[in-house]
Amino acid sequence: MSLLSFRGVSVRYGSHTVLKDVSLDVAGGEVVGLVGESGSGKSTLARAAVGLAPVTTGEILLDGRPVPNRGRARPVQMVFQDPYSSLDPRMTVGESIAEAMRExxxxxxxxxxIARLLALVHLDASRADDLPVRLSGGQRQRVALARALAARPEVILADEITSALDVSVQGAVLNLVRDMRRELGLSMLFISHNLAVVRYVADHVAVLYAGEIVEYGPTARVLGAPQHDYTRHLLAALPGAVRRTSSGNGRPAPTSALKEQT
Incomplete structure (x- = not known):
């Protein structure tokens, strides 16, 4: 299990600052939720970690060393928001997964x-011969997760991976994330604007506002007793039921409840 660290990371495009001096750790075996409104810089932070956004100042480290972003064996893998554009429509499921394998x-x-990886994401091995057009959005997102796992990563960056899915399948994908974390011990930065989703999967939460982290801490504390006005604003903007996505004993709500709230 590896530690992914953002140290004073800033990203600027010309005169526009997207991220400003962001520091954040994703510890081994942990899921860290990153929340904020659209345009706050969440996706840019993830893209910077895999070399898709330029780091103006600061550094991104994996176990104290710069994250390698070249070659087949990339230890940090990203799963993108849109399952309909993340897979090559001309390649079968099996071909897409095989392309990402280290060996x-x-x-x-x-x-x-390929069959083992599909089983990890709860898909039948027969799906290996299908083209993406034959899959639902939820199935495509599972394939995208399998493809990321094919590279044997130490950290996965999940960028709004449920936001493009129907409510009826969001819960299944979130349960899959929890299963992967438990079975594989992966570290994950889980990006979402949906606080109910983050509360269901994350150990810690970082709140990003206008490119800066304004609050960080254990999920129950940040979402149960927020200290920053922006965090309180995010919670106040949600239906009251969403703020009670865990039971009184602190355990996450059942999937059925989560589906109703998302």
């Missing part, structure tokens, strides 16, 4: 590994 395997070993 070049023989035909039988490759099929076995």
């Amino acid at each position: 070049r395997l023989g035909k039988e070993a490759r099929r076995a590994e």
Whole structure:
């Protein structure tokens, strides 16, 4: 399990500052939720970690060393928001997953590994021969997760991975995230504007406002007793039921309740 660290990261495009001096740790085996309104810089932070956005100042480290963003064996993998554009429509599910594998395997070993990865995301091995057009949005997002896992990453960056999905399948994908964390011990930065979703999956929450982290702490504390006005604003903007997505004993709400609230 690895530690992903953002240290004083700023991203500027010309005179426009998207991120300003952001510092954040994603500890080994933890899910850290990153929340904020559209335009706050959430996706830019994730994209900077995988080399898709320029870091103007600061550094991004994995276990104290700069994150490598070249070559096949990239230890930090990103899963994007839109499951309909993240997969090549001309490639089968199996081909997309195989393309991300670190090793070049023989035909039988490759099929076995593809089947294993599909099982991890709760899809039948027969889906390996399907093109993305034959899959639902939720199934495509599962394939995108399998593809990220194929690279054997140490950290996954999940960027609004449920926001483009129907409410009816959001809960299944969130349960999958929890299963992956438990079974694989992955570290994950889980980006979302939906506080109910974040509360369901995250150990800690960072609140991003206008490119700066204004609050950070354990999920129950940040969402249960927020200290910053912006965090209180985000909570106040939600229906009252959403702010009670965990039971009195602190455990996450059942999936059925989460579906009703999202």
